[in-house]
Amino acid sequence: MNNWLLVCVLLITMGFAYQFGLARSKSVAAGGPGRMHSRPGYYGLLVALWCGVPALAVFMLWSAFEPNIIRASVMEYLPAEVVSADGSQLNVALRRIENIASGFGVSDQPAEYELRAAERMSAVQQTGRLSMYGLMAVLGVAGLVLTLRRITPNLRARNQVESVVKALLVACSAIAVFTTVGIVLSMIGEATKFFSFVSPLDFFFGTVWNPRFSTVGTGDQGQFGLIPLLWGTIMVSIVAMLIAVPVGLMTAIYMAEYAPGWLRSMAKPVIEVLAGIPTIVYGFFALVTVGPFFHGLGQMIGIDIRATSALTAGVVMGIMIIPFVSSLSDDIITQVPKAMRDGSLGLGATKSETIRNVVLPAALPGIVGAFLLAASRAIGETMIVVLAAGNSPVLHANPFEAVSTVTVTIVNQLTGDTDFASPQSLVAFALGLTLFVITLGLNVVALYIVRKYREQYE
Amino acid sequence: MENNLQRSLAAAEGTVGVSAAAKIKMTARDARVFYGEKEALHGVNLDIRENEVLAFIGPSGCGKSTFLRCLNRMNDTIDGCRVTGKIELDGEDIYDRSLDVVLLRARVGMVFQKPNPFPKSIYDNIAYGPKLHGLASTRAELDEVVERSLIRAGLWDEVKDRLDQPGTGLSGGQQQRLCIARAVAVSPEVILMDEPCSALDPIATAKVEQLITELAENFTIVIVTHNMQQAARVSNRTAFFHLGDLVEVDDTTHIFTSPKDKRTEDYITGRFG
Ligand SMILES: Nc1ncnc2c1ncn2[C@@H]1O[C@H](COP(=O)(O)OP(=O)(O)OP(=O)(O)O)[C@@H](O)[C@H]1O
Ligand SMILES: [Mg+2]
Numbered sequence: 226m227n228n229w230l231l232v233c234v235l236l237i238t239m240g241f242a243y244q245f246g247l248a249r250s251k252s253v254a255a256g257g258p259g260r261m262h263s264r265p266g267y268y269g270l271l272v273a274l275w276c277g278v279p280a281l282a283v284f285m286l287w288s289a290f291e292p293n294i295i296r297a298s299v300m301e302y303l304p305a306e307v308v309s310a311d312g313s314q315l316n317v318a319l320r321r322i323e324n325i326a327s328g329f330g331v332s333d334q335p336a337e338y339e340l341r342a343a344e345r346m347s348a349v350q351q352t353g354r355l356s357m358y359g360l361m362a363v364l365g366v367a368g369l370v371l372t373l374r375r376i377t378p379n380l381r382a383r384n385q386v387e388s389v390v391k392a393l394l395v396a397c398s399a400i401a402v403f404t405t406v407g408i409v410l411s412m413i414g415e416a417t418k419f420f421s422f423v424s425p426l427d428f429f430f431g432t433v434w435n436p437r438f439s440t441v442g443t444g445d446q447g448q449f450g451l452i453p454l455l456w457g458t459i460m461v462s463i464v465a466m467l468i469a470v471p472v473g474l475m476t477a478i479y480m481a482e483y484a485p486g487w488l489r490s491m492a493k494p495v496i497e498v499l500a501g502i503p504t505i506v507y508g509f510f511a512l513v514t515v516g517p518f519f520h521g522l523g524q525m526i527g528i529d530i531r532a533t534s535a536l537t538a539g540v541v542m543g544i545m546i547i548p549f550v551s552s553l554s555d556d557i558i559t560q561v562p563k564a565m566r567d568g569s570l571g572l573g574a575t576k577s578e579t580i581r582n583v584v585l586p587a588a589l590p591g592i593v594g595a596f597l598l599a600a601s602r603a604i605g606e607t608m609i610v611v612l613a614a615g616n617s618p619v620l621h622a623n624p625f626e627a628v629s630t631v632t633v634t635i636v637n638q639l640t641g642d643t644d645f646a647s648p649q650s651l652v653a654f655a656l657g658l659t660l661f662v663i664t665l666g667l668n669v670v671a672l673y674i675v676r677k678y679r680e681q682y683e
Numbered sequence: 684m685e686n687n688l689q690r691s692l693a694a695a696e697g698t699v700g701v702s703a704a705a706k707i708k709m710t711a712r713d714a715r716v717f718y719g720e721k722e723a724l725h726g727v728n729l730d731i732r733e734n735e736v737l738a739f740i741g742p743s744g745c746g747k748s749t750f751l752r753c754l755n756r757m758n759d760t761i762d763g764c765r766v767t768g769k770i771e772l773d774g775e776d777i778y779d780r781s782l783d784v785v786l787l788r789a790r791v792g793m794v795f796q797k798p799n800p801f802p803k804s805i806y807d808n809i810a811y812g813p814k815l816h817g818l819a820s821t822r823a824e825l826d827e828v829v830e831r832s833l834i835r836a837g838l839w840d841e842v843k844d845r846l847d848q849p850g851t852g853l854s855g856g857q858q859q860r861l862c863i864a865r866a867v868a869v870s871p872e873v874i875l876m877d878e879p880c881s882a883l884d885p886i887a888t889a890k891v892e893q894l895i896t897e898l899a900e901n902f903t904i905v906i907v908t909h910n911m912q913q914a915a916r917v918s919n920r921t922a923f924f925h926l927g928d929l930v931e932v933d934d935t936t937h938i939f940t941s942p943k944d945k946r947t948e949d950y951i952t953g954r955f956g
Contacts, residue, residue, distance in 0.1 A: 486762070564799040568862070570760055572812040572869055573789035582811065587802050 464539020856887025
């Protein structure tokens with residue numbers, strides 16, 4: 226029986242269980258003394274849950290452990306030299322056996338031991354599945370019967386269903402949290418491996434980035450200095466913020482204070498579309514249009530501007546994060562109470578005086594928070610800089626020259642033919658971790674500021 | 684339109700209550716206010732005398748705040764709000780195109796129901812208006828304006844040692860007096876107050892009321908209040924509004940002792956509202 230079919234059967238059974246519970250609670254209510262604690266639906270739900278959930282748990286546990294159990298069961302049939310062979314060879318052997326067992330077959334003539342192992346494997350599989358079905362059926366029926374018998378006016382079905390719902394929600398949020406924690410832990414693990422090759426001091430304070438190519442085993446590993454990359458990231462982000470902050474802020478002020486309702490309701494979504502354009506599109510827009518434009522401009526006024534430079538990448542990235550700045554600041558400006566504006570207008574201030582002297586100062590913490598969020602977005606941005614920043618990890622202060630950033634370098638170190646045990650690729654994890662810590666820090670500070678500001682007016 | 688105006692002018696004779704002796708500061712003739720399509724104020728005719736304290740009373744939603752906001756055009760800041768009719772300040776139509784609303788609001792100041800100090804220092808709160816209108820050219824002059832306004836608002840002794848602290852850190856009553864000082868600082872001719880004591884405790888209220896009486900020597904004051912004792916205590920004349928109409932305006936003692944209109948009598952004796 227196919228797994229999907231199994232789940233469907235289970236769900237249908239739960240549907241019936243629900244009906245039984247419903248009917249049972251009604252008959253209890255009709256016959257017994259006193260009022261039922263919960264409405265009939267809750268008893269139905271409770272019966273359905275007790276009938277289905279334990280069975281489902283068994284199914285999931287079995288699915289998780291089945292491969293291991295089966296593999297363990299055929300080990301004794303394998304010749305000693307295969308068992309003692311290294312991981313990948315053993316895997317190949319097991320895979321062949323699995324293929325034979327499932328009737329899929331192998332290309333060459335299977336060996337004698339393989340056939341026997343395969344036979345054993347399908348037998349184990351068979352019994353395993355059958356006993357799982359049996360167990361599921363027993364659990365389902367037991368849950369059904371026991372819960373049906375528990376239905377009395379005093380059974381607090383509503384509260385019990387409530388706790389099941391809560392458990393479900395907790396489980397779902399736990400998935401997100403554990404994924405994050407898992408990612409961070411694995412990054413830390415890999416980064417630690419990297420630091421066993423290169424000292425953290427050389428990494429964090431090194432001013433030369435020159436990782437060479439994969440040179441496992443030789444003493445020469447190249448230089449892994451973070452500073453040029455970090456500086457590139459900072460330079461591109463600064464250019465981006467120089468574009469996004471004034472434009473975004475003024476857009477926000479216009480939208481929040483001046484724009485008539487109909488324009489606001491039309492323009493806001495359009496601006497937000499800017500944030501929805503895939504970054505790769507921005508990337509080749511930078512590469513094909515903006516870069517050559519700056520290059521030409523530079524020639525006209527006699528400055529040497531490279532087509533792919535910190536300037537190009539920064540400007541395009543700035544355009545990309547305008548909506549972050551504008552829509553967050555807009556929300557924050559709109560939140561400044563009307564009483565504050567009225568107070569100023571009532572004293573004979575003009576609208577722009579009011580905005581400059583009262584609204585913006587009042588909204589400032591929140592707006593700074595918006596800037597920080599936009600900055601963390603800029604720092605983590607990859608695609609635009611990969612295409613438009615020129616990829617030259619050299620430490621210099623000229624925004625018209627090519628630079629490389631932390632994100633670009635991560636891409637470079639992980640793409641192509643790499644050995645994942647070499648410092649050349651492991652450095653990507655150290656870089657990723659650094660980036661993560663920086664953006665996390667910015668986000669935490671930004672959220673703290675925004676929250677603090679919100680409290681002010683509640 | 685013309686006819687309408689004429690008719691309501693004729694009808695106004697009774698309610699306007701002009702006394703020959705007092706100088707008229709502001710007049711309203713057939714003032715109507717629309718929120719969208721809905722007419723919230725149905726043609727108000729009223730004269731406001733110089734240096735008087737005029738109280739607006741009436742049940743909630745009858746249009747007191749709405750009319751008050753007409754007097755310094757704060758209704759302009761509300762989307763979909765439209766004002767018709769004629770409102771004059773010293774004989775000048777304040778809804779005239781050539782009139783600068785910013786200057787109007789400097790002449791007709793406003794204090795709001797909830798104290799709304801700016802999130803700035805006490806000093807900057809007071810100095811805000813004078814700076815905008817260039818009322819002080821040097822720091823010393825500005826200091827003087829600030830001090831004088833705070834003294835007038837009876838707040839100076841309480842805050843003189845902490846002028847650089849945020850105005851939002853004061854108590855509610857102090858904040859409201861700060862807002863009054865802020866309004867006074869631009870030397871307006873008329874001060875509009877919309878329920879200035881509704882967020883204050885009795886002691887702070889008493890202080891503000893005393894302040895209003897003192898300010899009346901120099902300013903014309905229009906105050907909205909739900910508290911009839913307050914109206915009786917502070918005002919020279921009282922206007923009673925009901926469902927968007929100005930029902931009756933007269934000397935405060937008359938209104939509270941011998942109202943002409945049945946509705947006024949019902950309201951002040953607490954039969955509705
Ligand atoms: N911004 C607005 N938009 C639409 N209608 C409004 C607005 N402000 C007031 N109104 C309506 O105008 C009428 C008069 O309101 P106003 O605020 O002037 O009453 P009020 O006498 O000040 O009442 P209160 O004593 O409760 O403050 C009410 O019916 C109210 O619903
Ligand atoms: Mg009101």
